[in-house]
Amino acid sequence: MLNRRNLLKFAAAGGAAALFPWDRVAALGNPAAGPAALADAAPAAPFAHAMPVPRVLRPVRRTHTADHYRMHMREADVEIVKGLTSRVRTYEGTFPGPTIRARSGREVVIRQTNDLDVPTAVHLHGGHVLSEHDGLPMDTIAPGDSRLYRYPNTQRASSLWYHDHAHHLEAENVFKGLHGQYLLTDREERRLPLPRGRYDVPLVIRDARVESDGTLKYTRPSDCPNMLVNGKERPYFQVAARKYRLRLYNACANRYFRLRLADGSEFTQIGSDGGLLAEPVRQTELTMLGGERIDVVVDFSRYPVGSSVVLENTGALPTERPEVLRFDVVREARDRSRVPDRLSELPPMPNGTVEREFVLQTFPEMTINGVTYDPNRADVVTTVGSSEVWTIRNIESAVAPPDFHVWHSFHTHLVMFRVLERNGGPVGPTDVGLKDTVTLGPGEEVKIAMTWGEYAGEYLFHCHQLGHSSGGQMGRIDVRAR
Ligand SMILES: [Cu+2]
Structure with a gap:
């Protein structure tokens, strides 16, 4: 949280007024969203929750060429911080939204119904879709209405996500919960011996401000001390001593991360926003801003059963805790997966004119x-x-x-x-x-x-x-x- 000492430091660095563009954003875009009138933040309670894995949504109908889904955008009461109830905006009642699993070459058709009291527009981030299905800012679904979005999936395997894009409202809508995962796979990816099934897990990371009465308050990032993974405040995740594919999402409305394992050990980046890399890259730290996705493989077999390692954000404020997620290594497991030296063929580099x-x-x-x-x-x-x-x-x-x-x-x-x-x-x-x-x-x-x-x-x-x-x-x- 912003304290007086920090405030003075920033004022010295260039004038307090100039340093709070948030106020300007709030004034321009979303008057209700300013930093004013904050109640006490709930006390942080790290590692009190087991990390949930978002559920995979089932199609309501399958045809030869398409999977059809139905989603309702509605408010729901969820537990983000242990013991508190927070009202959020959701797809299908879950926070974050459910995971869609799609296959390249099979269309996905989603009927989205807006049961919220604000307009919404659903954008498939990273999706190659027709303009009328892109969720443009003015192309909104009014409260009570619904519309069909068609995603042709004519692109390569990639970790996409869907989120709100209604003009002036997207930041608050996403902050309040309107975001979910869309995992597109293809034949090339499925042929690789990468970790899969329960060992292929999305980690949707974002900040929040949960106040002591449970209110999820949309405000500037420096007033958002809660760090959530898959909708829970700094959870723990029980893993086997083997390799996992972790799909990292920065789903923050307004901040960046610098993520590392607290022991500084290496992991392997295998993918980016647009799917698998040509070859794996060794990394120890990942800088990610809102919207980015990075696929990594972490080998927990280097840790003894009974030990833990924390994923931390070295980009956290001095006033915040750096911990994001604790991996608890709880059992041995067989592991036939591996990361091959060649992962995929990237399309030729565009020859820009x-x-x-x-x-x-x-x-x-x-x-x-x-x-x-x-x-x-x-x-x-x-x-x-x-x-x-x-x-x-x-x-x-x-x-x-x-x-x-x-x-x-x-x-x-x-x-x-x-x-x-x-x-x-x-x-x-x-x-x-x-x-x-x-x-x-x-x-x-x-x-x-x-x-x-x-x-x-x-x-x-x-x-x-x-x-x-x-x-x-x-x-x-x-x-x-x-
Ligand atoms: Cu910007």
């Missing part, structure tokens, strides 16, 4: 290239098949915590891209593979390359710090047919 530049800015408004989102204005017009190189700059300078907002994460709908350069040099350790969201620290610049396709229509690019996109840090891209 069109260059574009984007500047992300927080002051005086949440803008990209100086303008806030206008659904009636196309910021980029391109063509199916156009190969492009985009240079993206975060021109904000570094500020001491707790101001997380000078970080940006750039997300494109419809396409996956490759990161070509970071700050004029080689890419960072987690820029590998196919990406749909890229992290930009203060003052950073990245070059990314993509080929637009396979659909024509209206899509988006935006900052995935959802407080920023809610405030207008978002642009419209029109993809024209060739």
